[in-house]
């Protein structure tokens with residue numbers, strides 16, 4: 001399973017939140033964070049588009065490490 005993360009680089013532009021509320025929401029500081037961190041295969045293409053669209057490259061999808 002892959003995990004979605006939003007780094008401290010987020011500037012709160014709102015793009016990811018407005019495009020995919022299933023995965024992103026604003027925190028109390030008006031910055032985005034990943035809501036549903038398990039990336040579903042069917043959503044991956046759309047998520048990758050958002051990853052590329054983030055103006056500061058704050059969103060990453062990474063393979064979850066086996067424990």
Ligand code: SF4
Nearest residue numbers: 010011013014016054
């Ligand atoms: S698109 Fe990037 S900068 Fe904009 S709110 Fe989402 S993570 Fe933050």
